[in-house]
Amino acid sequence: MKPAFSAELRKIFTLRSTYVISAFAFALLSLVSFLQGLHWTGPTTNKILSDTVTGGITGVAGIGAIVAVLLVTHEYRYNTIAYTLTAAKSRRNILIGKILSDTIYVLIFSFIACVASLVFIRLGLSAHHVSLPVQNFPVVNIFGRCLFTGWGFSMLILVIASLIRNQVASIVALFLIPGTVEPLLGLLLKKNVAYLPFSALNSVVINNETVSHVSGMVITLFYLAIGWIVAWVLLNRRDAN
Amino acid sequence: MGCMIEVVGLSKKYGKKVAVEGLSFKIETGKVTGFLGPNGSGKSTTMRLMLGLDNGGGSTMFDGQKLSDFPWPSRTVGILLEAKAFHPTRSARNHLRVLAAEAGLNDKRVDEVLDVVGLKEVAKKAPGKFSLGMSQRLGIAAALLGKPKYLLLDEPANGLDPEGIAWLRQFIKDYADAGNAVFVSSHLLSEMALMADNVVVIGKGKLIADTTIKKLIAGSANASVLVRSSSLSKLKRLLKGDSVNFTEAEDGLMVTGLTTDEIGKMAYDANIPVLELSSRNASLEEAFLELTADSEEYKGKGKPKS
Numbered sequence: 231m232k233p234a235f236s237a238e239l240r241k242i243f244t245l246r247s248t249y250v251i252s253a254f255a256f257a258l259l260s261l262v263s264f265l266q267g268l269h270w271t272g273p274t275t276n277k278i279l280s281d282t283v284t285g286g287i288t289g290v291a292g293i294g295a296i297v298a299v300l301l302v303t304h305e306y307r308y309n310t311i312a313y314t315l316t317a318a319k320s321r322r323n324i325l326i327g328k329i330l331s332d333t334i335y336v337l338i339f340s341f342i343a344c345v346a347s348l349v350f351i352r353l354g355l356s357a358h359h360v361s362l363p364v365q366n367f368p369v370v371n372i373f374g375r376c377l378f379t380g381w382g383f384s385m386l387i388l389v390i391a392s393l394i395r396n397q398v399a400s401i402v403a404l405f406l407i408p409g410t411v412e413p414l415l416g417l418l419l420k421k422n423v424a425y426l427p428f429s430a431l432n433s434v435v436i437n438n439e440t441v442s443h444v445s446g447m448v449i450t451l452f453y454l455a456i457g458w459i460v461a462w463v464l465l466n467r468r469d470a471n
Numbered sequence: 472m473g474c475m476i477e478v479v480g481l482s483k484k485y486g487k488k489v490a491v492e493g494l495s496f497k498i499e500t501g502k503v504t505g506f507l508g509p510n511g512s513g514k515s516t517t518m519r520l521m522l523g524l525d526n527g528g529g530s531t532m533f534d535g536q537k538l539s540d541f542p543w544p545s546r547t548v549g550i551l552l553e554a555k556a557f558h559p560t561r562s563a564r565n566h567l568r569v570l571a572a573e574a575g576l577n578d579k580r581v582d583e584v585l586d587v588v589g590l591k592e593v594a595k596k597a598p599g600k601f602s603l604g605m606s607q608r609l610g611i612a613a614a615l616l617g618k619p620k621y622l623l624l625d626e627p628a629n630g631l632d633p634e635g636i637a638w639l640r641q642f643i644k645d646y647a648d649a650g651n652a653v654f655v656s657s658h659l660l661s662e663m664a665l666m667a668d669n670v671v672v673i674g675k676g677k678l679i680a681d682t683t684i685k686k687l688i689a690g691s692a693n694a695s696v697l698v699r700s701s702s703l704s705k706l707k708r709l710l711k712g713d714s715v716n717f718t719e720a721e722d723g724l725m726v727t728g729l730t731t732d733e734i735g736k737m738a739y740d741a742n743i744p745v746l747e748l749s750s751r752n753a754s755l756e757e758a759f760l761e762l763t764a765d766s767e768e769y770k771g772k773g774k775p776k777s
Contacts, residue, residue, distance in 0.1 A: 237572035244565040245558065309556040310569075313613065316522050316538070317545040317573035469525040 234318055234327030241301060242335050248297055252339055255293040259286050259343055260350040267354020276366045278355075279348060284435035286347030287340060287376040291383035294339040295404055298332045298388040303397035311470045321465045325392070325458070332384055340380030344373055375435050375443060382431045382450045383408075389457030393464060408432075427453040475499050475534070476621060476652060481520045482528035483513075483676075490516045491527065491676040498654050498669075500620070503647045505667035505684070506656035509763050513676040514656045518552060518623055533621060545574040549614035551624045554606040556613075559599025563590055563609050566598065567616060574617045584612040589638075603630025611639070622646060624655040628662055640666045664688075664755040674763045684755065691753035691761055696731050699723035699747035700738070709741050710734075723747065 242248055263282060305311040318324050355362060390407070391400040408428035416423035423429050424440040430453070432438070433446035441449065476498040483491040491513040498504045508514045521531040523538060531538070533547055541547045557566045567581040585591045588608040593601070598609055607630055614622055622643075628636050636659070644666050647653045657663050663670070663684075670687055672680040680687060688694065699722055700706045706724060710717055715728040723746075726734060731748050738745045753761075 233573050233575045237569050240565070240569045240572050244561050244569065246560050304558055308558050309553050310558065312519075312522070312524055312550065312552050312556060313545070313570055314573065315524055316548065316550055317543075317570065319539055319542070319544065467526065470519070471525075 231323050231326060234323040235330050237314070237317075238301065238324075238327040238331035239334065241304075242297060242331055245300070247300060248335070251293060251296050252342075255290040255339070256342060256346050258293075259290050260346045262286075262289070263347040263350035264354040264357075267351040267356075267360070268358050270355055270358055270360050274360060274363055276363050278362060279351065279365045279367050280372050282351045283344050283347050283372055283376055284379075287343055287379050288432060288435060290343050291340070291380045292404060292408070294336055294343070294380055295384040295387040296401065297335055297339075298384040299391045299397065299400045299404060301328055301332055302388060302391040303395060303400050306395045306471070307397050309471075315470050322462055325462050325465055328388065328392075329385065329458070332388055333381060336381050336384040337377055340377045341373070343380065344376045378447055378450075379431060379435045382434070382447075382454070383428070385454050386427055386431065386450070386457065389454065389461050392461035393457075425449060476521070476654065477532045477535075478517075478521060478529070479532075480529035481517060481531070483516050483520055483525060484527075489676055491520060491673075494529070494673065494676070494678055496671045496678060496681045498621070498652050498671075500652040501647060501650055502668040503643055503653045503655065503666050505663040505670040506654060506673075507660070507663065507670060507759055507763075508656075508673040508679075512673050512763075514673065515552065515625055516676075517673065518550075518625055518654075518656070521623065522548065522550060543574055543617065545570070545619065546576075546617035547619055548621045548623060549617060549619035550622075551607075551610040551614045551627050553625070554603055554610050554629060557598050557606075557609060560597045562595050563598050563601075563612075564594040566609065567612060570613050570616055576616060580616060580618075584615045587615060588612040604632055604635050607631055608635070611642075620651050622651065622653045622655070624653065626657055627655060628657055628659050636662060660754075660756045660759055672759065672762055674765070679762050687762075688753055688755060688758050691758035694753045695725045695727045695751045696729060696734055697723055697725055697747060697749050697751055698734055698738070698745060700743055700745050702743050705741065705743050706738065709737055709743065725751070 263286060266282065305314055314324055315321065387400070387404050390403050394400045394403060412423060412426045412428050415426060421440045424433055424438055427450060430441055430446045430449035433441040434443050434450070438446070478497070479495050481491050481494040494517060506514055516525065519525040520527045520529065533541070538544045538548060564581060564585065567584065568578055571578060571581050585594050588611050590605065590608050590612060593605070598606060601609065607627060611627060614624065628639055631639060640662060643653050643655060655667070667684050670680065670682060670684050671678070697720060698706060703724065707717070710724070710726060710729070712728070715726065717724045717726040731750050735745065735748055
């Protein structure tokens with residue numbers, strides 16, 4: 231297990247695209263947060279900071295998830311999968327290695343994203359001379375839900391990429407499923423759309439009438455468990471190309 | 472079970488098309504085994520099946536064990552299946568560091584293999600801009616990383632310059648001489664003739680020959696014997712037979728279907744003076760083309776217009 235994990239970690243952190251994608255996400259989030267504070271026109275409630283952080287993570291989780299897509303699809307695009315599969319004693323280890331290594335990356339990514347949005351909205355508000363009232367910001371609760379959301383998004387995309395194995399199709403799916411497919415299904419499912427994977431994940435950070443934060447986590451974990459099993463079965467059964 | 476790779480009944484179908492059918496052969500340690508076949512004959516598929524990359528029938532045992540039974544599979548088998556199997560922007564050294572981590576090896580070994588293949592100077596460069604020859608060298612470095620007992624190389628000489636080909640040939644021979652086994656496919660038949668001890672020939676996914684290079688060439692219909700004599704007409708009458716053919720060559724006859732010993736004895740018994748009796752070996756290319764004449768799936772038919 232350790233060799234596969236170590237190799238997958240190196241795959242993530244020895245690629246320039248990992249740093250470019252992360253830097254782009256942080257820069258975008260920082261700018262948006264700063265401008266949001268600078269042009270603040272709403273009421274100064276005690277939830278400004280928590281809403282900014284939770285809103286920020288939903289905005290950039292998709293960008294961070296691109297790293298998960300590349301971690302899987304580069305193997306097939308550049309045919310390094312032959313080395314990966316030959317070196318490993320079991321294909322299960324490869325899948326677990328990818329899950330664990332992307333988990334490490336995405337937790338760091340999500341944490342920095344949360345801190346960046348916090349810091350830059352405060353800077354923007356200060357520049358706009360807005361004095362904040364005492365904020366209701368339970369750190370562990372907010373950061374915990376944000377990290378789970380970032381992680382859950384990446385893991386759902388990792389499963390999809392493992393099934394599709396094509397880079398372009400996986401990135402299209404990354405933006406299409408949560409942004410278009412599930413909202414469209416919402417027209418049909420009404421409130422029950424909250425039980426779909428990305429909508430359930432969204433309810434972990436955004437208040438939802440149908441699904442609570444905790445239920446959102448449980449539903450996401452359920453989908454992930456099913457997805458990982460299917461990905462593992464297919465990794466074993468399909469030819470490596 | 473001795474030290475060898477034993478391939479038994481490998482089979483693979485893509486839909487209704489049979490890619491490999493009931494392929495069985497052995498690869499011995501201490502020898503270079505060439506793997507020959509026309510385009511589309513199933514060579515790459517066979518190698519992928521041997522490594523368990525593709526799902527199909529049959530089995531491949533390494534020293535009597537499945538590859539996945541070894542604690543470090545990539546320390547048992549080193550592979551080069553494709554020259555450009557790397558991420559184009561991950562540096563050559565980092566590419567190998569990833570593979571080293573998978574094999575439980577340290578980074579010192581990475582620097583060693585980079586030195587062996589002559590890529591130390593460009594170790595930190597992105598391989599996306601490497602020439603085909605440099606990419607092959609990186610692929611060979613990847614194969615050597617785990618100091619494996621077995622090397623499976625698919626067209627390793629593609630894109631190498633003459634110096635690179637000569638280096639590779641000697642390297643492969645030395646690697647086998649050190650008690651390892653090298654299984655190498657190539658379309659450079661002259662190179663194969665120089666480095667391989669044994670040869671496995673396939674066509675349309677089926678085994679055509681599994682023998683030594685010497686036997687393959689000797690068994691070719693193109694192997695012939697040159698006989699010079701002062702009594703050519705008598706010699707011609709003597710050589711008439713069902714399986715014997717001859718053509719006139721300069722001041723003698725080029726005979727196929729008989730060995731030098733047989734012709735010498737026949738001439739002696741018939742009291743025919745023989746001025747020269749020498750064997751002319753067929754080339755590996757002639758032997759290969761003869762063997763695979765019916766197995767060519769993709770044949771060129773056109774000729775350049777003058």
